Amino acid sequence: MNTSIGVIGGGSWGTALSILLANKGLNVDLWIRNNEQVKIINNTRLNNKYLPDVHLPEGINVTNDIIKAVYEKDIVLLAVPSHAVRETVKKIKTNIRKDQVIVNVAKGIENDSLMRISEIVNEELTDYKYAILSGPSHAEEVAKNMPTAVVAASNDKQVTEYVQETFMAPTFRVYSSSDVIGVELGGSIKNVVALGAGISDGLGYGDNTKAALMNRGIAEITRLGVKMGANRYTFTGLSGIGDLIVTCTSMHSRNRRAGIKIGEGMNLDEAVESIGMVVEGVKTAKSAHQLSEKYNVELPISDAIYKVLYEGKNVKNAVDELMLRDKKNELEDYKW
Known part of the structure; x- marks a missing residue:
């Protein structure tokens, strides 16, 4: 599998999933907003702010360039807080192609509009492929390869199965669902x-x-x-x-x-x-x-x-x- 991934958000969950995917041999660009933090991580291969003592594999390229992180990627993984999803999607929308898959791992509902993340993404990126990855999955444990099970959901069965296959690993089991x-x-x-x-x-x-x-x-x-x-x-x-x-x-x-x-x-x-x-x-x-x-x-x-x-x-x-x-x-x- 030569799937390339752009992970948007270098908090604990974005970092843990980057580690999971890189350990499968996939190419991962991890975008972090703070450039000083990017430099520290690239030098030490540690994201001590969120996941201390967990080493980042060399297959993860940490960058402050959000356009580079999403350009020509097969999957764009949204790992920013839910209240920042709309702003983040606005930044990348002109650089996203319709054949790319948007995978969201944020958990929240937008205040006032009461939109779920899929609705926010669809409003900003009309008719794009979307899936959510959710379940009982503390980043601290996923990053240390502790057995975990989650669910991937999409309205498109092919997208669900693609995300399921991409994220499945010996310690990370992914079930499928159509109930977004x-x-x-x-x-x-x-x-x-x-x-x-x-x-x-x-x-x-x-x-x-x-x-x-x-x-x-x-x-x-x-x-x-x-x-x-x-x-x-x-x-x-x-x-x-x-x-x-x-x-x-x-x-x-x-x-x-x-x-x-x-x-x-x-x-x-x-x-x-x-x-x-x-x-x-x-x-x-x-x-x-x-x-x-x-x-x-x-x-x-x-x-x-x-x-x-x-x-x-x-x-x-x-x-x-x-x-x-x-x-x-x-x-x-x-x-x-």
Whole structure:
């Protein structure tokens, strides 16, 4: 396979996937915005800011030239934060050909427009080949070749299978899906629930609390997803419950770590600053709140987290309100 890859974004995930692909013998250009960081990485072959002690193979060319990174590549991998996707695509759109495949690994929903990443890309690059790669996949573990499974989704079966084949490796198993809506929503809104899981930890609550939060969290993600046209079974898979588990339970999770700080008493700005990297769930909490209003779907956990983050609601009061809501039937969302 002589596939060439342009990776846009040198954070932990973009770097980890570059390592994965280069180890398969593929040609990878990794674009990083900060030119000083580019020089350091090219000299040391280490991206110490995001993945300390993980060596970058010689097959990765690190560059500050975004046009060079995408020029004549078979796959352009978008690994920038979700709120930067539109701006980034605008920069490269005149240098992208229709036979190139855009693979997105960002997880988020644009505030106000409420567009998923596929919708943003399609608006900027009409009729291009697009796939999303998502699932329970901490960059820190992928970079160290720890066994991982993810899902690739596209509306085009050939694109899905091409991406699946390109990224499959002995320690990186890729499943296929045609449910772009479900995969994108699951990967995005689980970050909001993970903030809640962290808040629970910061408050000193236990395993019972977290299990309830995760279970009811996937229930409300599914409720919204079905209303938006997703397949409900997608949320039982890797980009649903799989990603939710890893993001709510691991200290690799920025969202969980930020939530812990909030539960311990930090305000939102202090918590995010303490993490030192993008916490995707913060912006997605606003989008989830807006989506619940747009689709008239009840998202009690996401709504409570939104109120804590953006309306200054006391976290313990938010928990009390969740617990004291009207009685419900557990299976009321399911039509048999």
